[in-house]
Amino acid sequence: MSGDTTAPARRRTYHHGDLRRALVDAAKTIVADEGAEAFTLREAARRVGVNHRAVYRHFADKDALLAALAEEGFQTLVAEARAAIARERGGDARLLAMGRAYVAFAAQHPAFFRVMFGPRLNEDGRFPSLEVPIGEAFTLLETEIAAARAERGAAVADPEQRRDDAIALWAAMHGLALLLLMRRVRVKRPLLPAYCDRVLGPTVRGLLSSAK
Amino acid sequence: MSGDTTAPARRRTYHHGDLRRALVDAAKTIVADEGAEAFTLREAARRVGVNHRAVYRHFADKDALLAALAEEGFQTLVAEARAAIARERGGDARLLAMGRAYVAFAAQHPAFFRVMFGPRLNEDGRFPSLEVPIGEAFTLLETEIAAARAERGAAVADPEQRRDDAIALWAAMHGLALLLLMRRVRVKRPLLPAYCDRVLGPTVRGLLSSAK
DNA sequence: ACCTGAACACCGTTCAAGT
DNA sequence: ACCTGAACACCGTTCAAGT
Numbered sequence: 001m002s003g004d005t006t007a008p009a010r011r012r013t014y015h016h017g018d019l020r021r022a023l024v025d026a027a028k029t030i031v032a033d034e035g036a037e038a039f040t041l042r043e044a045a046r047r048v049g050v051n052h053r054a055v056y057r058h059f060a061d062k063d064a065l066l067a068a069l070a071e072e073g074f075q076t077l078v079a080e081a082r083a084a085i086a087r088e089r090g091g092d093a094r095l096l097a098m099g100r101a102y103v104a105f106a107a108q109h110p111a112f113f114r115v116m117f118g119p120r121l122n123e124d125g126r127f128p129s130l131e132v133p134i135g136e137a138f139t140l141l142e143t144e145i146a147a148a149r150a151e152r153g154a155a156v157a158d159p160e161q162r163r164d165d166a167i168a169l170w171a172a173m174h175g176l177a178l179l180l181l182m183r184r185v186r187v188k189r190p191l192l193p194a195y196c197d198r199v200l201g202p203t204v205r206g207l208l209s210s211a212k
Numbered sequence: 213m214s215g216d217t218t219a220p221a222r223r224r225t226y227h228h229g230d231l232r233r234a235l236v237d238a239a240k241t242i243v244a245d246e247g248a249e250a251f252t253l254r255e256a257a258r259r260v261g262v263n264h265r266a267v268y269r270h271f272a273d274k275d276a277l278l279a280a281l282a283e284e285g286f287q288t289l290v291a292e293a294r295a296a297i298a299r300e301r302g303g304d305a306r307l308l309a310m311g312r313a314y315v316a317f318a319a320q321h322p323a324f325f326r327v328m329f330g331p332r333l334n335e336d337g338r339f340p341s342l343e344v345p346i347g348e349a350f351t352l353l354e355t356e357i358a359a360a361r362a363e364r365g366a367a368v369a370d371p372e373q374r375r376d377d378a379i380a381l382w383a384a385m386h387g388l389a390l391l392l393l394m395r396r397v398r399v400k401r402p403l404l405p406a407y408c409d410r411v412l413g414p415t416v417r418g419l420l421s422s423a424k
Numbered sequence: 425a426c427c428t429g430a431a432c433a434c435c436g437t438t439c440a441a442g443t
Numbered sequence: 444a445c446c447t448g449a450a451c452a453c454c455g456t457t458c459a460a461g462t
Contacts, residue, residue: 019445040435051447052436062436118330123395134396167388167397168411175387176379183335184346185379199380206418231426252454263428264455274455428461435454442447 020058022048024068028112031069036111036118041065063119067127070116074133077105077116081140091148092204098144099173099200100193106177107192113181117174141166148208165207172203232270234260236280240324243281248323248330253277278327279339285328286345289317293352303360304416310356311385311412312405318389319404325393329386353378360420377419384415 026047030039041062045052059065084101088094106113122130145165146157157165176199179185187195238259242251253274257264271277296313300306318325334342357377358369369377388411391397399407 041437042435053438053448054446056437057445117390117394120394164407164410165414167391168384168414170396171387171391171411172380172384172415173387174390175383175385178329178386178390179379179383182329182332184382195376198376199383202377202380202418203384203415204418205421206414206416209417209421253456254454265429265457266427268456269426426462428459430459432457433455436452438451440447440449443445 019048019050019054020068023055023058023065024072027065027069028072031111031115032109036114039066039115063121064127066115066119067121067130069112070121071127071130071133073109073112073116074130074137077102078133078137078140080105081137085140085144091144091151092208094144095148095169095204095207096197096200098141099169099176099204100196102173103177103180103196104192107180107189110181113177138166138170141169145169145207152208168207169200169203172200176200231260231262231266232280235267235270235277236284239277239281240284243323243327244321248326251278251327275331275333276339278331279333279342281324282328282333283339283342283345285321285324286342286349289314289328290345290349290352292317293349297352297356303356303363304420306356307360307381307416307419308409308412310353311381311388311416312408314385315389315392315408316404318393319401322393325389350378350382353381357381357419364420380419381412381415384412388412 023044026044027039030043030047041055042052044065045055055065059068081098081101084097085094088097121127142162142165146162149157176185176196180187185195235256238256239251242255242259253267254264256277257267267277271280293310293313296309297306300309333339354374354377358374361369388397388408392399
């Protein structure tokens with residue numbers, strides 16, 4: 001209803017003006033409300049009031065729509081991790097804050113998180129745009145770990161060491177997130193940040209103590 | 213062909229004598245050969261040469277068949293972890309061996325591993341038998357970590373600390389396994405054990421150093 | 425007790441049109 | 444350029460039989 005007078009009957013073209021956007025949003029809603037399995041192309045099309053075949057004008061197939069979803073998810077995840085880090089001073093505090101943000105995202109959007117990591121979405125290198133936010137996240141990890149180690153007066157790590165360290169922390173965060181989603185661990189929401197610190201603490205300590 | 217003379221025409225009852233077993237095996241083969249998505253009830257039935265409806269005589273639904281699969285997977289995983297541990301002396305060496313075994317299992321049976329952990333298989337507590345091998349694995353983790361810490365003269369940890377420690381190591385192993393399956397990390401097969409040690413090293417060190 | 429057959433309500437995807 | 448409609452080959456699951 002905004003701009004009703006300035007651009008009156010502009011929307012009459014055919015349907016949405018941005019069906020692509022509408023489909024991604026619908027897919028997000030379905031996943032959030034009904035779970036990852038409930039998402040189908042036909043249901044997404046139904047929700048935006050369009051023939052299911054119209055989807056193919058904007059996405060090559062079902063996986064392409066899922067990839068678009070995942071891409072936005074990774075962007076959000078990185079943004080939240082950055083924000084969490086920015087609130088902290090001190091290397092280890094920043095690393096733990098990143099872990100809390102990662103796990104909190106998974107806990108708040110469990111089905112969405114599963115879509116992002118669940119299907120073998122980009123194993124074959126389709127959807128290269130997915131790599132952008134993931135690469136950013138990885139660089140963020142590397143940088144923060146290196147900074148935390150430098151803070152402790154450690155020697156500068158070589159690139160391979162930096163990669164391995166980033167993988168170590170990513171693995172710990174990711175594994176913890178999944179164990180929580182699988183309910184292998186149950187933690188009440190308000191206790192979650194403290195729990196993350198307890199569980200990720202050893203890994204962070206190990207990463208920084210190897211700095212001797 | 214064993215026992216051909218002692219029990220000649222015994223198998224003529226109707227079909228398999230053990231259709232359940234045959235279905236689980238067929239499902240395993242499908243998953244291993246064609247991937248987790250390729251598995252369908254109808255395809256499994258087809259492979260054992262039976263009407264797809266016959267499956268329902270042995271499994272309540274598709275998830276029940278998947279659960280049977282997963283259960284055997286967890287049993288194998290625990291057995292391999294135990295065997296790997298048994299070959300090592302020294303607490304940290306045993307923890308790292310467990311990590312290598314866990315990751316090696318995932319690398320050798322990627323699709324199987326995804327079935328075991330992928331669908332929200334036992335979130336709701338259906339299939340309680342699944343909890344048996346998983347519980348064993350968790351106890352193994354707890355025990356080995358506690359032993360490694362005791363070896364270093366650490367005080368005995370309280371139950372909550374033991375649980376948190378086990379989760380920390382499980383998360384690290386599981387996360388690493390998944391990052392490898394997603395090809396977020398690429399490691400050539402012969403280098404995998406050494407890579408596991410490098411990546412899980414910080415977590416193991418962190419767990420044991422907190423023992424002060 | 426164990427298996428079959430036809431049927432139902434769903435999929436993703438293709439082909440050939442409609443505006 | 445963008446969307447529709449009918450059709451195809453698949454699902455999991457239910458109902459009602461067959462041996």
